Amino acid sequence: MSRIEKRFKMLKERNEAALIPFVTAGYPDLHRCRDIVMALAEAGADIIELGIPYSDPVADGPVIQAASQQALAASMDLEAFFNLVAEVRQSSDVPLVAMTYYNPVFVYGQERFADNCRQSGIDGVIVSDLPPEEGEEWLKIAAVAGLDTIMLAAPTSTEERLRRVIDSASGFVYCVSRLGVTGADQDLSDSLRPRLERMRAMTDKPLCVGFGISTAEHVRQVAAPADGAVVGSALVRLVAGNDGAPDLIDRVREFAVGLKKATVR
Amino acid sequence: MKQWHFGEFGGRYVPETLMPALEELAAEYARAQADPAFNAELDYYLREYVGRPTPLYQAKRLTEKLGGARIYLKREDLCHTGSHKLNNTMGQVLLARRMGKPRVIAETGAGQHGVATATVAALFGLECDVYMGAEDMRRQALNVYRMRLLGARVISVESGSRTLKDATSEAMRDWAATVEHTHYIIGSVVGPHPYPTMVRDFQAIIGREVERDMQQQEGRLPDYLVACVGGGSNAMGLFHQFVGRGPKLVGVEAGGLGLSGDKHSASINAGSPGILHGARSFIIQDDQGQVLPTHSVSAGLDYPGVGPEHAWLKDTGKAEYITATDAEALEAFHLLAEYEGIIPALESSHAVAGAVRLAPGLSSDMLMVVNISGRGDKDVNEIAEVEGVEL
Numbered sequence: 001m002s003r004i005e006k007r008f009k010m011l012k013e014r015n016e017a018a019l020i021p022f023v024t025a026g027y028p029d030l031h032r033c034r035d036i037v038m039a040l041a042e043a044g045a046d047i048i049e050l051g052i053p054y055s056d057p058v059a060d061g062p063v064i065q066a067a068s069q070q071a072l073a074a075s076m077d078l079e080a081f082f083n084l085v086a087e088v089r090q091s092s093d094v095p096l097v098a099m100t101y102y103n104p105v106f107v108y109g110q111e112r113f114a115d116n117c118r119q120s121g122i123d124g125v126i127v128s129d130l131p132p133e134e135g136e137e138w139l140k141i142a143a144v145a146g147l148d149t150i151m152l153a154a155p156t157s158t159e160e161r162l163r164r165v166i167d168s169a170s171g172f173v174y175c176v177s178r179l180g181v182t183g184a185d186q187d188l189s190d191s192l193r194p195r196l197e198r199m200r201a202m203t204d205k206p207l208c209v210g211f212g213i214s215t216a217e218h219v220r221q222v223a224a225p226a227d228g229a230v231v232g233s234a235l236v237r238l239v240a241g242n243d244g245a246p247d248l249i250d251r252v253r254e255f256a257v258g259l260k261k262a263t264v265r
Numbered sequence: 266m267k268q269w270h271f272g273e274f275g276g277r278y279v280p281e282t283l284m285p286a287l288e289e290l291a292a293e294y295a296r297a298q299a300d301p302a303f304n305a306e307l308d309y310y311l312r313e314y315v316g317r318p319t320p321l322y323q324a325k326r327l328t329e330k331l332g333g334a335r336i337y338l339k340r341e342d343l344c345h346t347g348s349h350k351l352n353n354t355m356g357q358v359l360l361a362r363r364m365g366k367p368r369v370i371a372e373t374g375a376g377q378h379g380v381a382t383a384t385v386a387a388l389f390g391l392e393c394d395v396y397m398g399a400e401d402m403r404r405q406a407l408n409v410y411r412m413r414l415l416g417a418r419v420i421s422v423e424s425g426s427r428t429l430k431d432a433t434s435e436a437m438r439d440w441a442a443t444v445e446h447t448h449y450i451i452g453s454v455v456g457p458h459p460y461p462t463m464v465r466d467f468q469a470i471i472g473r474e475v476e477r478d479m480q481q482q483e484g485r486l487p488d489y490l491v492a493c494v495g496g497g498s499n500a501m502g503l504f505h506q507f508v509g510r511g512p513k514l515v516g517v518e519a520g521g522l523g524l525s526g527d528k529h530s531a532s533i534n535a536g537s538p539g540i541l542h543g544a545r546s547f548i549i550q551d552d553q554g555q556v557l558p559t560h561s562v563s564a565g566l567d568y569p570g571v572g573p574e575h576a577w578l579k580d581t582g583k584a585e586y587i588t589a590t591d592a593e594a595l596e597a598f599h600l601l602a603e604y605e606g607i608i609p610a611l612e613s614s615h616a617v618a619g620a621v622r623l624a625p626g627l628s629s630d631m632l633m634v635v636n637i638s639g640r641g642d643k644d645v646n647e648i649a650e651v652e653g654v655e656l
């Protein structure tokens with residue numbers, strides 16, 4: 001059983017949903033990014049998504065775009081990324097998921113990327129722009145390396161596509177909450193709940209919701225119908241707003257503690 | 266190999282949110298292709314509105330000046346709105362109407378595709394937003410104003426290198442949010458399937474007319490076909506009819522300040538395999554798969570990728586790709602203006618520069634067709650600035 005599967009099993013026993021914070025790797029800098037990840041783990045994050053910065057993030061809104069650009073400008077690369085993961089893994093057992101676009105994986109070499117993920121301590125991978133029909137090669141390589149591949153299900157996905165996404169996913173299924181790109185929203189989409197119910201009837205795999213989830217209240221709303229909530233832009237925005245603040249790490253921890261409480265059903 | 270791949274190139278590398286829209290578009294396009302009413306409607310608008318067919322004109326003075334192959338110019342600059350871009354936007358807007366989408370969006374570099382999209386949106390009463398890099402809005406200010414006159418909104422893109430690549434990313438983000446009522450009119454043979462195939466098909470009328478007119482004028486096929494390559498739509502439009510039939514296909518990429526540095530846009534000549542904007546092709550990128558900034562004096566060629574079918578034509582040796590520098594393109598620009606009375610777009614000037622390079626080494630019974638993909642009115646201010654002329 002993978003680290004991610006074990007975590008969901010444990011959460012089920014506790015009747016909690018997973019809190020899945022997202023951070024842009026290397027943002028605001030490598031050192032503080034590591035501290036942020038550690039603080040999130042201590043605050044009760046169940047899985048942590050580490051975004052690999054990319055020059056052309058077509059699925060991301062302005063907040064994550066800006067964080068990615070800043071990290072890249074500070075020479076964040078895959079070597080630094082795997083070092084960061086290894087460092088976190090030395091002192092924490094929290095499941096770690098790498099979120100990336102396909103091109104860096106393709107250019108680095110899919111096998112090499114998968115091996116380095118495995119060796120540094122990554123448990124699962126999300127490739128934002130790799131739908132199941134283009135992902136056959138990656139899915140095989142990931143399986144051999146013992147990595148979960150989390151696939152995205154969209155509000156536009158047809159029944160047939162949902163089935164395909166669910167079938168190829170391992171670890172969990174990432175349900176995109178609404179149309180558009182990543183960003184922190186005021187309200188969650190009304191259509192989310194019925195969609196989750198429809199997917200629930202199709203699979204036993206954990207369903208986690210992301211895109212737009214920004215407050216403890218949102219997490220609470222999602223915690224009942226889903227198995228987890230991903231909080232990305234809201235967290236990155238918090239980091240951006242407190243860049244330079246001496247208590248940045250405390251604020252991140254406090255935010256995460258509040259979110260985690262909201263996952264208790 | 267999937268039906269939507271060109272060898273190892275092409276594909277559909279997009280977030281799941283957009284996949285159903287691509288499926289819908291591919292299905293609707295297939296239905297439209299088989300529908301005589303759609304083809305009749307497209308023919309009508311191409312003839313009566315775009316102004317097709319465009320001439321295949323024998324450039325006698327240029328031929329004499331270069332002293333080699335006999336040069337013919339395919340005059341896409343005479344299309345309504347001033348470039349080949351309208352061939353594609355006309356086809357796609359008719360599809361958008363079939364799909365019942367009331368809004369269209371586009372990315373644009375030189376502004377020619379933006380103008381062509383704004384034009385068909387005005388023609389059919391659709392809402393239109395065009396994404397354009399802030400740097401391109403500066404150097405193609407005339408086209409920004411034209412789009413606004415046509416009733417489109419032009420949205421300035423400030424991210425990344427603030428050119429065509431970033432405008433394309435921003436248009437994809439818009440589409441992910443609005444896909445239910447919006448059609449994204451991609452302006453070249455790039456992007457996820459079905460765009461590279463569909464845009465090529467809409468542009469392929471260029472090559473069909475060339476074959477017919479060359480048969481009429483010379484009684485045979487041409488020997489060389491030369492076109493500039495940004496994303497590659499005017500080149501694919503010219504080449505498609507002739508692939509594997511004998512004529513040499515030559516694409517001319519933007520060499521910028523030269524391939525030895527990093528100030529160019531020559532994806533095929535100086536890039537490596539990768540994925541950009543939904544397709545696998547040749548990309549200008551670093552060893553970490555991060556896309557790099559590009560340069561060309563011509564905004565329409567200033568793009569780090571290229572259509573996947575060109576990558577495949579290159580890989581299989583069915584076409585050849587050379588480069589022309591900024592300086593060579595500018596020289597060719599003046600040459601065509603002074604010897605033929607035709608002011609070409611800076612993009613098309615790269616094709617002319619290709620002819621300047623190749624024609625003198627060929628015998629006078631060789632027939633060379635150069636695609637003049639657009640007219641140069643939009644570039645006059647930029648050229649004056651580059652050459653230090655006060656207007």
Ligand SMILES: Cc1ncc(COP(=O)(O)O)c(C=O)c1O
Binds near residue numbers: 498
């Ligand atoms: C006149 C003209 N030619 C060529 C191009 C390059 O595009 P493509 O390579 O798709 O023909 C452009 C793009 O803006 C253009 O305006």
